[in-house]
Amino acid sequence: MLRIHGIARSRAFRCIWAAEEAGLPYEVVPVGFGAEHKPEVLKVNPNGKIPALQDGDLTLFESLAINLHIAAKAGAPLMPAGDDASRVLQWTLWAATEAEPTHQQWAYNTYVRPPEQRDPALARAGAEALAPRLAVLEKHLAAGGPWLLGANFTIADCNLAAVLYGSWLNGFDYAPYPKVKAWLDACLNRPAALKARKLREG
Ligand SMILES: N[C@@H](CCC(=O)N[C@@H](CS)C(=O)NCC(=O)O)C(=O)O
Structure with a gap:
């Protein structure tokens, strides 16, 4: 257990x-x-x-x-073997080091902290720093998909979508990134995600 x-x-x-x-x-x-x-x-x-x-x-x-x-x-398909296992690690580390810090800077200064502790300039800077990362993700999904590694949903999708979840739910402008938006919609509406979201969103 x-x-x-x-x-x-x-x-x-x-x-x-x-x-x-x-x-x-x-x-x-x-x-x-x-x-x-x-x-x-x-x-x-x-x-x-x-x-x-x-x-x-x-x-x-x-x-x-x-x-x-x-x-x-x-095991597979959630955690594939071989080169795809390395791709899972790549996207997971990218989620932690490239996406999460910039995302959190936006999130903390937009909806996480109490209003009086938010700094709009920091929120803007976070969003600006996140933008080129989302552009990389957009290009990647446009070239393949529907999931990060292609045909199958893997833990890489769960890890990256979970990092971006707060912005997806709280009004970040994903319009310039339609593939990212569609991918987030698909990830976060999977039955397993909905169960976790119910615990969180009520
Ligand atoms: N990199 C860690 C971050 C964990 C983290 O910051 N958790 C928050 C809650 S979401 C926390 O426990 N914060 C308490 C604190 O920083 O004192 C992870 O992904 O597990």
Whole structure:
């Protein structure tokens, strides 16, 4: 049984979605915002953050690494073999290092922080920095698709779409990126994603 520590309103959303895609039994150990630094949470994530995963003797932190582990347990097509496994890693690292920091800068200054703590200039700069990355994604999807690796949905789609989910839901202008928009629509309306979204969006 996978034990996902966190709540769906946190990045644990990604891991719940992945577990649903994998069709593996899991339970959510509810750790909310503000509880991340409690001793019992630090035992599973020494960073004092959520999510964390326990799978038997294995304890993991980092949401996207957790998702790679979940997908590896499920095997193909969620985690393909060979060159496609490397492509999954490429898009997952791209999600974490290229998409997420710029995306979060926009998100924190648009809808995450309380209004008085938002800086519109930082939001604009985040969106401007995200734009060339989305252009790369748009070109990639236009050349292939419907999923990141082609014919099959993989954990790479889950990981990248989960990173972009907040902007998709909160009014980011995806009009210049119609392929990205269509791909996000398809990812985030999959039955497994809808189950995780229900926990988060109510
Ligand atoms: N890179 C980490 C980030 C985890 C993270 O920042 N989680 C947030 C909630 S979504 C958190 O626990 N923040 C508490 C804090 O930073 O003190 C991951 O993807 O798991």
